[in-house]
Amino acid sequence: MSRPIKLSKSRLLAFRQCPKRLWLQTYRPELAELDATASAVMASGTAVGEVFRSLYGNGVLIDDESLRDALASTREALINVPDRPIFEATFEANDVLVRVDMLAPNPDGYHLVEVKSSTSVKNYHLDDAAIQTWVAQAASIAVTRTAIAHIDNSFIYPGERQYQGLFVEESIDQQVAERLPQIMHWVRDAQAMVAGDEPSIDTGHQCHEPFACPFLAYCAPLVDGPEYPVDILPRSHRLVAALKAEGYDDLCSVPDDRLERAIHQKVWRVTRSGQAELSAAGRQIARSLPYPRYYLDFETINFPVPRWAGTRPYQQVPFQFSCHIELAPGIVAPTGFLSSDGQDPRRPFAEALIKAVNATAFTEQGVDLDPMGPVLVYNASFERSRIKELADCFPDLAEQLLAINARMVDLLPIAREHYYHPEMRGSWSLKAVLPTIGADLGYDGMAVANGRMAQEAYLEMIDPQTPFDRHCQLRESLFDYCTMDTYALLQLVEFFAKEA
Missing domain, CATH: 3.30.420.10 (Ribonuclease H-like superfamily/Ribonuclease H)
Structure with missing residues (x-):
C-alpha cells in the first residue's frame, strides 16, 4: 500500500477551492500562468508580515529553508524560550505541514495568530486558520485561542516606524471549532484525489473565488464562438443568463424586442450595423x-x-x-x-x-x-x-x-x-x-x-x-x-x- 501524499496548508486550501487545481499543482505545475497581480499581492503580504513581527521585539523567527531544520528549530524554541512568541513556527502532523505566522504563549497554552493584509476577516481565512490550529494541536501544541490579525484601515501612521495600532486581532475560536472535525476529511479526500487521475471538473465560480486560478487557461481554453457574444451587454448578468438559456449566444441574433434598456439597445444596434454611432x-x-x-x-x-x-x-x-x-x-x-x-x-x-x-x-x-x-x-x-x-x-x-x-x-x-x-x-x-x-x-x-x-x-x-x-x-x-x-x-x- 502506498504512503499517503503529504500536503501543505496552501495545497489543502487549493483543494478546498477546486480539487483539480491541487491535482494540476502536483503533476502539471508548468501549466500555471501567474500574473503580476498575484506577485504583487504576495509581496505586500510579506511586507505586512515583517511589520507585524516588528511589533514583538523579543520574538523568535524560524527562517530555515529546509523543512527538517524548520521543524527542529521550532522544537528548540518551544523548549529553550517558552515565554517568547515564535514566528513561522513549523509543525507537521497527519501528513500536513504548516507554518504559523505567530504562536505566542499564554497562561493556558498558546495563542495562534494568522496575519492577513486585508482590512477584514474573509471566509477563506477561517479555513486557513483552522488548518493551522488542527495541525498544531495534533503536534501536541495546546492552542487555546486562534485569531486573525488584519489591517485596520482607520489607522493613521504617525511616522518614525511607529506601527502600533496598524493591526486588529479578531478571535475566531468558534468558527475554528466548527471546522476542526471536518479537516481530517478534507485531508483524506485531497490525498485520494491526488492519488488518482486528473479529475474532470467544469469551470465555474471556483475558478475566480477566493483567488484567480492560475490554471484557468488550461481548463477553459479559448474556443471558437460568436464574434460578439451576448456577454458583452453591460451590467446584465441576469439578462445574459436568460438569453443563453433561450439559446441566444450571438448578440446579433437576439430579437430587438428582447432588449429593454436603452444602453443594451444601443450596443445591439451598433453591433448589428457594424457602424459606430456618435450623437x-x-x-x-x-x-x-x-x-x-x-x-x-x-x-x-x-x-x-x-x-x-x-x-x-x-x-x-x-x-x-x-x-x-x-x-x-x-x-x-x-x-x-x-x-x-x-x-x-x-x-x-x-x-x-x-x-x-x-x-x-x-x-x-x-x-x-x-x-x-x-x-x-x-x-x-x-x-x-x-x-x-x-x-x-x-x-x-x-x-x-x-x-x-x-x-x-x-x-x-x-x-x-x-x-x-x-x-x-x-x-x-x-x-x-x-x-x-x-x-x-x-x-x-x-x-x-x-x-x-x-x-x-x-x-x-x-x-x-x-x-x-x-x-x-x-x-x-x-x-x-x-x-x-x-x-x-x-x-x-x-x-x-x-x-x-
Missing part, C-alpha cells in the same frame, strides 16, 4: 467646451503598510499627474508632475496641480489668458476623491483645490451617453474607447502600459538601491505613460467635436 448632442457638448481646456490624469500608489506620516493603509496617494493645456484650437501645452525622491508626494503634488490647472506659467509670462477653463477627466470620481483628500490634508490649499473639483467635467458619462463602436464590446473604459477613435492611441509596446505597471515602476524608481540610469529610464517611462493618458483625452474631445 449630434455629443458633438455639440464637445464643441461648446470653452478654452483653455485642461486635460488631467492622476497616478497613485496605495500601500497596505503606510510609508508616509499622516497616511492610512491602502490610501490612494497621488504621486504623478499629466495635464495637456489646450489654450486654443491647435495650440497645446503639455505639463505635469512626478515625485521621484521617495518622499511624501502629496504637498508638492497639490501645489504643482494648482499651478498647472490655473495656467500660472502662462500668466506669469504675460500671456493674456483667462485661466479658469474646464478640467477634463475620464471617470471623475477618482480624481475628485483624491483632490478632496488633499484639501482635507492641507487646509491652506483647500479653497484652491476644491475649486478644481468645481471645474471638473467628466468625459466618461458623455462617452457612455453619446458614443459607441462595435469594437468597444460593451465597455466604455478609456482603453476600450481609444483604439476606436485613433490607431495611434494604443499603449502596446510602451514600457509602462497600465496603472499597475505605473505603480511597479514608481516603486522601483524610488528604491534607493535602483541605479541612477535605471531611475532615469523609469522616470521617462512614467512620463510617457501618463502623458499618453491626457493626450488621449484631448484626442477624444477632438474626435467628438469634428464634423460628421
Whole structure:
C-alpha cells in the first residue's frame, strides 16, 4: 500500500477551492500562468508580515529553508524560550505541514495568530486558520485561542516606524471549532484525489473565488464562438443568463424586442450595423467646451503598510499627474508632475496641480489668458476623491483645490451617453474607447502600459538601491505613460467635436 501524499496548508486550501487545481499543482505545475497581480499581492503580504513581527521585539523567527531544520528549530524554541512568541513556527502532523505566522504563549497554552493584509476577516481565512490550529494541536501544541490579525484601515501612521495600532486581532475560536472535525476529511479526500487521475471538473465560480486560478487557461481554453457574444451587454448578468438559456449566444441574433434598456439597445444596434454611432448632442457638448481646456490624469500608489506620516493603509496617494493645456484650437501645452525622491508626494503634488490647472506659467509670462477653463477627466470620481483628500490634508490649499473639483467635467458619462463602436464590446473604459477613435492611441509596446505597471515602476524608481540610469529610464517611462493618458483625452474631445 502506498504512503499517503503529504500536503501543505496552501495545497489543502487549493483543494478546498477546486480539487483539480491541487491535482494540476502536483503533476502539471508548468501549466500555471501567474500574473503580476498575484506577485504583487504576495509581496505586500510579506511586507505586512515583517511589520507585524516588528511589533514583538523579543520574538523568535524560524527562517530555515529546509523543512527538517524548520521543524527542529521550532522544537528548540518551544523548549529553550517558552515565554517568547515564535514566528513561522513549523509543525507537521497527519501528513500536513504548516507554518504559523505567530504562536505566542499564554497562561493556558498558546495563542495562534494568522496575519492577513486585508482590512477584514474573509471566509477563506477561517479555513486557513483552522488548518493551522488542527495541525498544531495534533503536534501536541495546546492552542487555546486562534485569531486573525488584519489591517485596520482607520489607522493613521504617525511616522518614525511607529506601527502600533496598524493591526486588529479578531478571535475566531468558534468558527475554528466548527471546522476542526471536518479537516481530517478534507485531508483524506485531497490525498485520494491526488492519488488518482486528473479529475474532470467544469469551470465555474471556483475558478475566480477566493483567488484567480492560475490554471484557468488550461481548463477553459479559448474556443471558437460568436464574434460578439451576448456577454458583452453591460451590467446584465441576469439578462445574459436568460438569453443563453433561450439559446441566444450571438448578440446579433437576439430579437430587438428582447432588449429593454436603452444602453443594451444601443450596443445591439451598433453591433448589428457594424457602424459606430456618435450623437449630434455629443458633438455639440464637445464643441461648446470653452478654452483653455485642461486635460488631467492622476497616478497613485496605495500601500497596505503606510510609508508616509499622516497616511492610512491602502490610501490612494497621488504621486504623478499629466495635464495637456489646450489654450486654443491647435495650440497645446503639455505639463505635469512626478515625485521621484521617495518622499511624501502629496504637498508638492497639490501645489504643482494648482499651478498647472490655473495656467500660472502662462500668466506669469504675460500671456493674456483667462485661466479658469474646464478640467477634463475620464471617470471623475477618482480624481475628485483624491483632490478632496488633499484639501482635507492641507487646509491652506483647500479653497484652491476644491475649486478644481468645481471645474471638473467628466468625459466618461458623455462617452457612455453619446458614443459607441462595435469594437468597444460593451465597455466604455478609456482603453476600450481609444483604439476606436485613433490607431495611434494604443499603449502596446510602451514600457509602462497600465496603472499597475505605473505603480511597479514608481516603486522601483524610488528604491534607493535602483541605479541612477535605471531611475532615469523609469522616470521617462512614467512620463510617457501618463502623458499618453491626457493626450488621449484631448484626442477624444477632438474626435467628438469634428464634423460628421
